[in-house]
Amino acid sequence: MLPSWGLPVLITTAAVAAYLGLQRALRWRRARRLARLSADEASVEILNEMYQLEMPFIITKAAEFALFRTFGVPTISKLLDSTKGFEPDNVLSRYEDTTLLIQHFAYFDVRSNQHAAAALARFNQIHGFYADRISNDDMLYTLSQFMLEPARFCARFGWRAFTPHEREACFNYWRVLGERMGIRQIPTTVDELDAWNRAYEARAMRYSVTNQRVAEGSVLLFIKPYPRCVQPLLRRVIYALLDDRLTDAIGAPRQPAWLKGLVRGLLRARAALVRRLLLPRRAAVRRVNAAPAHGCTFRARYPPFDYPLVSYPYAKAHPDGYTIDGLGQLPATADELGMPTDPPRFALGPAYECEPGVVGPRSTSSRPMTAKTVASNSSSPLRDWRPTATDAAK
Numbered sequence: 001m002l003p004s005w006g007l008p009v010l011i012t013t014a015a016v017a018a019y020l021g022l023q024r025a026l027r028w029r030r031a032r033r034l035a036r037l038s039a040d041e042a043s044v045e046i047l048n049e050m051y052q053l054e055m056p057f058i059i060t061k062a063a064e065f066a067l068f069r070t071f072g073v074p075t076i077s078k079l080l081d082s083t084k085g086f087e088p089d090n091v092l093s094r095y096e097d098t099t100l101l102i103q104h105f106a107y108f109d110v111r112s113n114q115h116a117a118a119a120l121a122r123f124n125q126i127h128g129f130y131a132d133r134i135s136n137d138d139m140l141y142t143l144s145q146f147m148l149e150p151a152r153f154c155a156r157f158g159w160r161a162f163t164p165h166e167r168e169a170c171f172n173y174w175r176v177l178g179e180r181m182g183i184r185q186i187p188t189t190v191d192e193l194d195a196w197n198r199a200y201e202a203r204a205m206r207y208s209v210t211n212q213r214v215a216e217g218s219v220l221l222f223i224k225p226y227p228r229c230v231q232p233l234l235r236r237v238i239y240a241l242l243d244d245r246l247t248d249a250i251g252a253p254r255q256p257a258w259l260k261g262l263v264r265g266l267l268r269a270r271a272a273l274v275r276r277l278l279l280p281r282r283a284a285v286r287r288v289n290a291a292p293a294h295g296c297t298f299r300a301r302y303p304p305f306d307y308p309l310v311s312y313p314y315a316k317a318h319p320d321g322y323t324i325d326g327l328g329q330l331p332a333t334a335d336e337l338g339m340p341t342d343p344p345r346f347a348l349g350p351a352y353e354c355e356p357g358v359v360g361p362r363s364t365s366s367r368p369m370t371a372k373t374v375a376s377n378s379s380s381p382l383r384d385w386r387p388t389a390t391d392a393a394k
Contacts (some may be wrong), residue, residue, distance in 0.1 A: 022279070027280055029280070030054055031054070032370045033295055034071070035271040040172055042347060043173040044173050046166055046169035047106070050162070050170065051286075052285050053281050053282075053285075055159065056284075057285075062150040063102075063149070066146050066150070068147035069145055069201075070145060072205045072211055072215075072249030072250055073207075074204075076138050077214045078208070078210045080214050085329065086214045086218065087217065088220065090141035090329075091221045091328070092317050093215045095221055096318065100298075100327055101119045101122075101123050103288045103366075104119030105120040108290055110176070110177065111176070113290065118324045119327075122325055123328070126328045136184050136185065137204075140178070140183050141179075141204070143174065144193055146174060147170065150162070151166075156268075157268060157272040170192060171190045182224075205245055205249045207250075208249075212313050213359055214239050236255055239253065239254075240262075241260075256322070264379065278282075289301065293321065296324070297324070298322055300318055300322065366381045
C-alpha cells in the first residue's frame with residue numbers, strides 16, 4: 001500500500017514524464033518538416049518558419065546586431081550620420097520604419113505579394129537618393145549581414161543551429177531581394193558569401209568618429225526604456241556581445257572576460273531551457289500584417305509583449321497606423337545631395353491598389369499613396385532603385 005504522499009508523487013512524476021515526452025516529440029517536428037521542403041521554391045516559407053516560429057527571439061537579436069555591425073564601417077556610418085537619423089529625436093522613427101519595411105519584404109514574398117513588393121520599392125526609393133554615395137561593396141556587406149548573422153547567432157545562442165538546408169533557403173530568398181535592390185556581384189553560395197563578408201570586415205572595419213556617434217544613438221535607443229539605474233549595466237551587456245574588432249571600431253570599451261562569459265552563458269542557459277523544457281511556439285512573432293487594416297493603412301502589431309524584459313523601444317512611432325509610402329524619411333532638401341527639390345517618382349510595385357483616398361496620418365512621402373500606383377515602364381515587378389535623369393526631371 002502506498003504511503004499518503006505516494007499517490008501525489010506518482011501522479012506528478014507521470015505528468016512530468018508525459019510532458020517531457022510530448023515536448024521532445026514536438027520540439028523537433030518543425031525542423032523535420034522544413035527539411036522536406038525545397039530550399040529554392042519554399043525559401044520564403046522556410047525563412048518565415050525560422051524567423052517567426054522556430055527561434056524568433058534570437059533571430060530578432062541577430063538582426064539587430066547584424067545592423068549594428070555595419071556601424072563599424074566608416075563609409076557606411078558616415079552616410080548614416082549625415083542623414084541625422086541617429087540623433088535622439090529621430091532614431092526611434094528610423095528604427096521603427098526600417099524594421100517595418102524589412103519585415104514586409106522579408107516575411108512576404110516580393111514575387112507574389114504586392115505589399116511586399118511596394119515595401120521593397122519604397123526601400124529602394126529611399127536608397128536611390130544616396131546612390132552616388134553608397135558603394136556596391138557597402139550594400140553587399142549590409143545584405144550579407146542579414147543573410148549570415150541569424151545563422152551565426154543561432155549557432156552560438158539558439159536552442160539549435162540552422163541546418164545547411166535552412167541556411168541555403170534563407171540565402172536564396174535574401175539573394176532575390178539583393179538582386180531587386182540592384183546589388184551586383186552577390187556570391188552564389190553561402191560559403192562564398194561568408195568568406196567575402198569576413199574579408200570585407202578585415203579590410204574595411206576600423207574606428208571612425210561617425211561609427212561612434214551612430215552606434216551610440218542605437219545603444220541609447222535600446223537602453224532608454226529602462227530605469228536609469230540599470231542603463232549603465234545594460235550598455236555593458238550590449239558591449240559584452242560584440243567581438244573586439246567591432247568594439248574597437250565603434251570606440252566602445254572592451255568588457256572583462258567574466259562579464260562576456262556571464263552574458264553569453266545566460267543566453268546559452270536560455271537556449272538549453274527552450275530546447276529541453278518549452279513547447280514549440282504556435283503563434284508567429286512579427287510586427288507586420290500581410291494586408292492593410294483599412295485601405296492603404298497598416299497597423300503595426302504591438303502586443304503587450306511577446307517577450308518580457310526584451311530590449312525594445314516601448315514608444316510607438318506609428319500609433320495611428322502607417323502606409324508603405326509613409327515609411328522612411330526622404331531627404332528634406334536637395335541641396336545636400338545636389339538633386340532636384342522634388343524627389344524622383346518611383347513606382348511602388350506592380351498595379352499597387354488601395355481604397356481611394358486612404359492615407360496614413362504620418363506619411364512623410366512627397367507623393368502620397370492614392371487609389372492606384374502602377375509601374376510605368378517595366379515588365380519586372382520593381383524598377384531599378386537608382387534614380388535616372390528622366391526620374392529627376394519629373
